[in-house]
Amino acid sequence: xxxxxxxxxxxxxxxxxxxxxxxxxxxxxxxxxxxxxxxxxxxxxxxxxxxxxxxxxxxxxxxxxxxxxxxxxxxxxxxxxxxxxxxxxxxxxxxxxxxxxxxxxxxxxxxxxxxxxxxxxxxxxxxxxxxxxxxxxxxxxxxxxxxxxxxxxxxxxxxxxxxxxxxxxxxxxxxxxxxxxxxxxxxxxxxxxxxxxxxxxxxxxxxxxxxxxxxxxxxxxxxxxxxxxxxxxxxxxxxxxxxxxxxxxxxxxxxxxxxxxxxxxxxxxxxxxxxxxxxxxxxxxxxxxxxxxxxxxxxx
Amino acid sequence: xxxxxxxxxxxxxxxxxxxxxxxxxxxxxxxxxxxxxxxxxxxxxxxxxxxxxxxxxxxxxxxxxxxxxxxxxxxxxxxxxxxxxxxxxxxxxxxxxxxxxxxxxxxxxxxxxxxxxxxxxxxxxxxxxxxxxxxxxxxxxxxxxxxxxxxxxxxxxxxxxxxxxxxxxxxxxxxxxxxxxxxxxxxxxxxxxxxxxxxxxxxxxxxxxxxxxxxxxxxxxxxxxxxxxxxxxxxxxxxxxxxxxxxxxxxxxxxxxxxxxxxxxxxxxxxxxxxxxxxxxx
Numbered sequence: 001x002x003x004x005x006x007x008x009x010x011x012x013x014x015x016x017x018x019x020x021x022x023x024x025x026x027x028x029x030x031x032x033x034x035x036x037x038x039x040x041x042x043x044x045x046x047x048x049x050x051x052x053x054x055x056x057x058x059x060x061x062x063x064x065x066x067x068x069x070x071x072x073x074x075x076x077x078x079x080x081x082x083x084x085x086x087x088x089x090x091x092x093x094x095x096x097x098x099x100x101x102x103x104x105x106x107x108x109x110x111x112x113x114x115x116x117x118x119x120x121x122x123x124x125x126x127x128x129x130x131x132x133x134x135x136x137x138x139x140x141x142x143x144x145x146x147x148x149x150x151x152x153x154x155x156x157x158x159x160x161x162x163x164x165x166x167x168x169x170x171x172x173x174x175x176x177x178x179x180x181x182x183x184x185x186x187x188x189x190x191x192x193x194x195x196x197x198x199x200x201x202x203x204x205x206x207x208x209x210x211x212x213x214x215x216x217x218x219x220x221x222x223x224x225x226x227x228x229x230x231x232x233x234x235x236x237x238x239x240x241x242x243x244x245x246x247x248x249x250x251x252x253x254x255x256x257x258x259x260x261x262x263x264x265x266x267x268x269x270x271x272x273x274x275x276x277x278x279x280x281x282x283x284x285x286x287x288x289x290x291x292x293x294x295x296x297x298x299x300x
Numbered sequence: 301x302x303x304x305x306x307x308x309x310x311x312x313x314x315x316x317x318x319x320x321x322x323x324x325x326x327x328x329x330x331x332x333x334x335x336x337x338x339x340x341x342x343x344x345x346x347x348x349x350x351x352x353x354x355x356x357x358x359x360x361x362x363x364x365x366x367x368x369x370x371x372x373x374x375x376x377x378x379x380x381x382x383x384x385x386x387x388x389x390x391x392x393x394x395x396x397x398x399x400x401x402x403x404x405x406x407x408x409x410x411x412x413x414x415x416x417x418x419x420x421x422x423x424x425x426x427x428x429x430x431x432x433x434x435x436x437x438x439x440x441x442x443x444x445x446x447x448x449x450x451x452x453x454x455x456x457x458x459x460x461x462x463x464x465x466x467x468x469x470x471x472x473x474x475x476x477x478x479x480x481x482x483x484x485x486x487x488x489x490x491x492x493x494x495x496x497x498x499x500x501x502x503x504x505x506x507x508x509x510x511x512x513x514x515x516x517x518x519x520x521x522x523x524x525x526x527x528x529x530x531x532x533x534x535x536x537x538x539x540x541x542x543x544x545x546x547x548x549x550x551x552x553x554x555x556x557x558x559x560x561x562x563x564x565x566x567x568x569x570x571x572x573x574x575x576x577x578x579x580x581x582x
Contacts (some may be wrong), residue, residue, distance in 0.1 A: 013406070019485040020400040024412065027397035027456055033434075034453030035419055038427035045429060046552045052429075096324075102322055115568070116326045119333055121575065123562040124514030126532040127553050130539065135547055139540075142335055174329065182576045205307065207314070213330045235423040238516040256425050263429055264521060273429055280426045287421055 037282070045273035052269035064274035074275060077246075077253040078282060082235070084169055084254075085233035089226050091173045096180025097218070103181075104188040105206055114181075121178045129242030132171045133158070158244055161251040168240055168252050175239070176232075180225055187221035188214070223294045230290055234283045255279040336557075340364070340550035346472050347547055363551035367538065372555060374527055375534040378444050382530060388449040390508055391501055393452070399489050401460065402467035403475075413464065419457040424450070428521055435522050439575070444530070446522040451515065455508045462577060466500035467493060481576035506574025531556055 046064050050057040068074055099117055103110050120128070135142045138156040147155050157167040191214060199209045237256035240246070246253035246261065259279060263272025312576040325437055339347050341356040341362055345411045400406070403411050431450055432441070440446040474492055483491070526537055535552050 016404050016485070017406050020404050020406050020409070023396045023400045023489070026393040027460065028412075029415065030393070030449065030453045031416065031419065031456060034431060034449050035422060035427060038430035038434075039422070041430035041433075042426050052432075099322070099325065102318055110322075113322055113326060117329050118564070118572065120329050122564055123557050124516070124532050126514070126516045127535060127556055130535050130549065131332055131336055133555055134549065135335050140347060140352050140546070142331060142352065155428070174332070178329070179576060182572055205311070231421050235425070237425070242516075256423065259425050260428070260517075260521075263431075269429055274431075276423075276426045276429065279423060283421065283423055 001120060033194070041242055042276050042280075046277050048270040050261070050270040051267045057270075058155060060270070064271050065278075067078075067271065068274045068278050073250055073253065074258060074278065076250045077255045077258045080252060081234050081236065082256050083165060084172065084236060085230050087169045088172060088176070088233045089229045091169075092180050092229060093222060093225050095111070095173070095177050097184050097222070099177070099181040100184035101190060101210060101214075103185060112172045114185075117181060118178045120175050123175075125175065125238035126242050128171065129239040133184050136167060136171075149257060159248060160282065161248045164244055164251045168243060171243070172233075172236070172239060173182075176229070180229075183225055184218065184221065187218050191217050227287075227291060227294065230281070231287060234286060256284045259291075336550050336553050338552045339547050342547045344545050344547060360552055363548050364555065367550060367551050367555055370538070370541075371526060372534060372552070375529060375531045378529065379513060379531040382444050382447050383509060384450065386448045386455070386512055387505060387509055389448070390452045390455045390459060391505060392505070394456060394463055395494060395497060395501065396489070397456075398460050398463035398467055399493050401464045403493075404485075413460075416457055417461045420461070424454060424517055428517065431518070432521055441522060442524045442528050444523070444528055447515075447518055447530070450518045450522075451512050455511070458577075459504050459508065462504055463497065466497060470496050501576045502570070504578045506571055507577040510571075510575055513559075 040077070045060055047061060048057045049060050049064075099113075103114055106113075123131070134140075136157045138144055138154050138159065139158075141155075144155060145156045147153065157163050167212060195213060195217070196209065199213050204212070236254055240252055240254055241257050241260065244252045246257040255275065256279065259272055259275040262268045262275055312383055335352060338353065338355060341360050342350075343356075343360055343362070346356060397416070401409055427450070433448040435441040470493070474496075475488055478488055478492055514532055514533045515530075520532055520536075523529050523533070529537065535549070535556060538552045
C-alpha cells in the first residue's frame with residue numbers, strides 16, 4: 001500500500017513536470033533564439049574582424065576589446081550615458097513627484113492638468129525626436145521664437161556642442177516626466193486613507209502631511225523609479241539617434257548610437273559587437289552596484 | 301482665530317503658486333504639440349513668412365492628403381499586421397509560461413522565473429547584430445516577418461513577470477474543485493486560468509502594444525525598403541523626401557500620433573494604467 005502511494009506521488013510529480021515543460025517550452029525557445037544565443041554570438045563575433053557582408057572573417061582574438069578599452073569615443077559615449085542617467089533621475093523624479101502631489105492634493109477637479117501633462121507620453125521617441133529637431137531649430141523653432149519675443153537673438157541648441165547634450169536631456173525629461181507622474185499617483189493611492197485622516201485630525205497642514213508623512217512613505221517608490229530611469233538611460237537610443245545622430249562631434253554620442261554606427265553605418269561588425277558587449281557588461285555592472293547601494297541604505 | 305486666518309492665507313498663497321507652476325508646466329508639455337498641429341495645416345512657405353505660432357491662413361489639408369496618398373497607409377498596414385501577430389503570440393505564450401510558474405511545484409520553477417525576469421534589463425543592442433544575421437540567413441531580412449520574433453522575445457520578460465504575479469493572486473478554490481471534477485492541467489489552463497487572467501492580459505496588451513507600435517531599433521535594422529517598413533519609420537522616409545518642407549513633416553507626425561490620441565480619448569484610464577504597468581507592478 002505504502003509503496004504504491006509513493007509511486008502515485010512520483011507519477012503525479014512526473015505529470016506536473018511534463019505539463020510545466022510543455023507550458024514553458026515556447027517562451028524558452030524564443031528566449032534562446034532571440035536573446036541568449038544572440039548574446040553569446042555577439043561575444044563570439046567580437047573576436048573577429050568582419051564587415052558583416054563578405055565571407056572572409058578574420059579571427060583577431062581580443063584585439064577588438066583592446067581597441068575598445070583604448071577607444072576615447074566609447075568612453076565619451078559612456079560618460080554621456082551617465083550624464084543622462086544622473087540628470088534624468090534628478091529632473092524627472094522630483095518634477096513627476098511634484099505633479100503627482102499637486103493632482104493628489106487637488107482632487108478630481110484637476111483632471112484637465114493630468115490629461116494635458118500626459119500628452120508627451122503618447123508620442124513615440126522617434127516622433128518626438130523629429131518634432132524637436134524642427135521645434136528647436138535655429139530658424140523657426142519654438143525657443144528662438146520665444147527668445148525673439150523678448151528681444152533675444154536666435155538660439156542654436158542642437159548645433160552647439162556645449163548645449164546639445166543638455167538640450168537632448170531636456171527633451172528626454174519632457175517625454176518621461178509624465179510617466180513618473182502617473183507612477184507617483186499610483187504610489188499615492190497606495191497610502192492608506194487612514195494615514196491621511198489621522199494626520200488631519202492631529203491638525204497637520206497639507207505641507208506637513210507631505211514632508212513628514214507622505215514623502216517618507218514614498219521613498220521605496222522613488223527608489224524603484226530611480227532604478228527604472230537608470231536602466232532606461234543607459235540603454236537610450238531612438239530619440240538621440242533621430243535628433244542628433246550622436247553629434248555634433250561626439251557631444252551626444254551614446255553607447256547604443258556608437259554601437260549602431262560602428263555596426264550598420266561603417267560596417268565594422270566585429271568591433272560593433274565588442275561595443276555591444278562592452279555596453280552589456282557596463283550596464284550590468286552599473287545596475288548591480290546601484291541596486292546594492294539602494295537596498296543597502298534601506299537596511300541602515 | 302488669528303492663527304487660523306494666517307493658515308488660510310498661507311494655504312491660498314501656496315495654492316496660487318502651485319497653480320502658476322502647474323500652468324507653466326502645461327505650457328511646456330503642450331507647446332511642442334501645438335507647434336506640430338498648427339504648422340501641419342500651413343502651406344510650405346507660409347511657415348517661413350509668418351511666425352511659428354500664428355494660425356494658418358486657411359484650413360489647408362493638402363499636407364495631409366499628400367501624406368495619405370504618399371504611402372502612409374502601407375506603413376500603417378505593416379504596423380497593424382506586425383502588432384496583431386506579435387501581440388497575440390506574446391500574450392498566448394506568456395500566459396502559458398506564467399501558469400506553471402505561478403501554480404506548479406517543480407524544482408526549476410524559481411530558477412526559470414529568475415532567468416526570464418532577469419532578461420528585463422538586457423539592452424536590445426547586444427542582440428542586434430546576431431538577429432540581423434539570422435534574418436539574412438532565413439531570408440526574412442527586409443520583410444515585416446523578421447520583426448515578429450524579436451518583438452515577442454523582448455516582450456516576454458515583463459509579461460511573464462506581471463502575469464505570474466497576477467495568476468498567483470487568483471484564489472485557488474476554483475482550481476481545487478475543478479481538480480476534484482477530474483480536470484487536467486491543460487483544461488485547467490484554457491478553461492479557468494486564461495479567462496480569469498483577462499484583466500492582466502488586457503493591461504499587458506496595452507503595455508506591449510504601445511511598445512511594439514513605437515518600436516524603432518529592430519524595425520530600422522531589419523527592414524530596408526519603403527514598402528516593408530513600419531509606421532515609426534514613415535516619418536524617417538518622409539523626411540528624406542520632404543526635408544525642406546516642414547509643414548509636410550508636421551502632418552506626418554500628427555498623423556502618426558493620431559491613433560494613440562484616439563486611444564487616449566476613449567480609454568484614458570486603461571491606457572494610462574497599461575502604459576505604466578511594468579513600473580507599478582514592479
